[in-house]
Amino acid sequence: MSTNAPPLLHEIATLLDRLARTGEGGNVQLYGLPLQPGDYEALQEALGEGEISAELQALGPTQIRETALYGVWWITHRNGEQEVVDESIEVTRCPAILQTPAEDVAEAALALRKRLSVATKGEHDG
Amino acid sequence: MADEHSLGELLREQGISRRGFLKFCGAMASLMALPSSMVPAIAAALEKAQRPSVIWLSFQECTGCTESLTRSHSPTLESLILNAISLDYHHTLQAASGEAAEAAREAAMKQFFGKYLLVVDGSIPTKDGGVYSTIAGISNLDMLHEAAKGAAAIVAVGTCAAFGGLPHASPNPTGAVAVSDIIKDKPIINVSGCPPIPVVITGVLAHYLTFGTIPELDDLGRPKSFYGESIHDRCYRRPFYDQGKFAKTFDDEGARNGWCLFELGCKGPTTFNACATTKWNQGTSFPIESGHGCLGCSEPDFWDAGSFYQALSTPITPVGRAAAVAAAAGIVGGAAIAMHNRHTKAAAKTAHQTVTIDDLEKPSGEAK
Numbered sequence: 001m002s003t004n005a006p007p008l009l010h011e012i013a014t015l016l017d018r019l020a021r022t023g024e025g026g027n028v029q030l031y032g033l034p035l036q037p038g039d040y041e042a043l044q045e046a047l048g049e050g051e052i053s054a055e056l057q058a059l060g061p062t063q064i065r066e067t068a069l070y071g072v073w074w075i076t077h078r079n080g081e082q083e084v085v086d087e088s089i090e091v092t093r094c095p096a097i098l099q100t101p102a103e104d105v106a107e108a109a110l111a112l113r114k115r116l117s118v119a120t121k122g123e124h125d126g
Numbered sequence: 127m128a129d130e131h132s133l134g135e136l137l138r139e140q141g142i143s144r145r146g147f148l149k150f151c152g153a154m155a156s157l158m159a160l161p162s163s164m165v166p167a168i169a170a171a172l173e174k175a176q177r178p179s180v181i182w183l184s185f186q187e188c189t190g191c192t193e194s195l196t197r198s199h200s201p202t203l204e205s206l207i208l209n210a211i212s213l214d215y216h217h218t219l220q221a222a223s224g225e226a227a228e229a230a231r232e233a234a235m236k237q238f239f240g241k242y243l244l245v246v247d248g249s250i251p252t253k254d255g256g257v258y259s260t261i262a263g264i265s266n267l268d269m270l271h272e273a274a275k276g277a278a279a280i281v282a283v284g285t286c287a288a289f290g291g292l293p294h295a296s297p298n299p300t301g302a303v304a305v306s307d308i309i310k311d312k313p314i315i316n317v318s319g320c321p322p323i324p325v326v327i328t329g330v331l332a333h334y335l336t337f338g339t340i341p342e343l344d345d346l347g348r349p350k351s352f353y354g355e356s357i358h359d360r361c362y363r364r365p366f367y368d369q370g371k372f373a374k375t376f377d378d379e380g381a382r383n384g385w386c387l388f389e390l391g392c393k394g395p396t397t398f399n400a401c402a403t404t405k406w407n408q409g410t411s412f413p414i415e416s417g418h419g420c421l422g423c424s425e426p427d428f429w430d431a432g433s434f435y436q437a438l439s440t441p442i443t444p445v446g447r448a449a450a451v452a453a454a455a456g457i458v459g460g461a462a463i464a465m466h467n468r469h470t471k472a473a474a475k476t477a478h479q480t481v482t483i484d485d486l487e488k489p490s491g492e493a494k
Contacts, residue, residue, distance in 0.1 A: 003365055027162050034360045034402055037384075058146030077149055083408045086153040088162065096165075097152075101144040 004035055005042035008089075012047075012072060015091035019071055025091035031084070047072055047089070056097060060085075064095055133210050133335065134173035147173075154336070157329045158351050171336045175210070178335065179238040180245060181231060181273060182216040185266040186259045186293045186302055187248025191284040192218050194321035195328070210335060214242070217261065228262045235276050243334060244277035246270065246305050249286040249293045253301030270308060279313040279340050280305060283327055288316035288347070289426035296430050306347060313340050316347040320423035323404050326352045344398070346426065352404075357394035357420045360402035363387070381417065391435040392419030399424040 011028055019025035030040075048068030056062040060079040067074055073095050077086040131139075137147055151169040155162055184192065196219070213219065214234035215227065222230055234242060248266070251258040256267035264272075274280060282305040285291040293302035306314050317330055330349055333341045341349040358364060366372070366386040373380035373387055381387075388395070394402075397420050401412040413420055419435075422428040 029156050029162065031156050034362050034364070036362045036365065056145060056149070058143050059149055062149060077153060081408065086149075086156050088152075088156075097145060097148055101148075104144055 004033070004039045005046065008043060009046055012089060012091060016069070016071060019091050019093070025071065027088045027090040030087040030089065047074065054098060062097065064098060131177065132173060133175040133177065136177070136210065154332050157325055158333055168336055175335045177210060177212045179234050179242040180211045180213050181234055181242055182213060182245040183269060183273060184218060185246065185248030185250055185287070186300065187284065187286050189218060190321040191247040194324050211331060235273060239276035241278050242276060244273055244280045245283055246280060246287045247283040249290050249302035249304060250308060251293065251300035251302050258300040267308070270305065274309045274312055277312055279315065279334070280309060281315045281317060281330055282306065283317045284322055285318045285320045285423060285428065288318040291320060292429055314347055315340050315343065315349060318348060318424040319399060323400055323406065325404055326400055348398070352400045353398040353424065355398065357397045357399055357402050357414070361394055361414055362402070363414060376417065387414060387419040389437045390419050391433060391437055393422030393438065394420040395438060397422040397425050
């Protein structure tokens, strides 16, 4: 196996233990690590493909994939030019970037009510 | 001109969602080498951050630093950071020229006195009253003194502004010096490199935006988050060094196998920068990955530090033994060798060796 992948896998195993025990996971920043040729592929092979894959479109695409190991997510952020700007392995039950921000929920409720009032007003006017 | 809009408001006006903002903050955190647990704090600070006024002065330079910063296409982190500041004067980038440009600089200096960030690229010639480089009839020396008075902090971008760089190289005909040789009463952040990595320039600006303070600096005034480790210690070829596997020429079996370039003059062990991890040209590679040793461009006097193609030093112990010690001691061993090599570099500087095309063609042992 490659040189730098095994220590990272041990770190992920430790984070998984902690997540199971305390509910708090953690992450491994891949961006900026001095990976050797083959390390990246070795990590991908060891973690495998899971059941969930999502794509976020904000400032370029972000791929959020759960690996074959439940609770281990591989997240790749790209910019509009498709260049990787950040990449990490997150050990969590659900990555924060997938969850809807509370402010957006509040704004969505306001937006829906506004649409409803416009529709109701339209019915009355009609 | 700087305005009252916060960065969060500005980004949302540009159609960037809160998830996009979180993504931006996460990338900023890894850029500043901060743990991801700090992302919510960064997001909260950046959401409220006001656009700071930035005055950028280009002195005795080649415009390579500005090229580095602007050689990226939107939407990138660099362009977002540039949108997040109010660049009130940059004579290469601004539309205004002549008296209108200088008037913009003077107006920003007056309106934001004590608050603006001063960015300088290029060294400052001091010989003969600083006559060798002037802007609008004002010497670089006088303009720096004047602009520094009202600056909250100064960012010396590039090795010329940070350490004197190429203009400072022997025999230094213009008496070129670094910003820190002239200004003694302001915080100065040295962002060295010839040129510096674009995200390192913007990372420093991002830190200032986020925390309103300057980042932690090393003994040469450089941000530790980017210059904290040597190229050698973060190099993907480092395991070959530890195993004693070196390329002896640029076309031998070792070179083809991607072995360590130490014996071909790589300055990675004495050079502190983020090239090995951040890389260049949209993350494509960095010099060592392209098969050439590091020139040490982010270090003081790199141009006068001996041949680019001569090994820094011969390890005191035979290579095999030194490699075993280095492997056992890991990063500590590397740091010790780096310290030793810094002394060697200083000695080489006093001897001032020049490089000829012959150096490239000789085996490293014969290079002068």
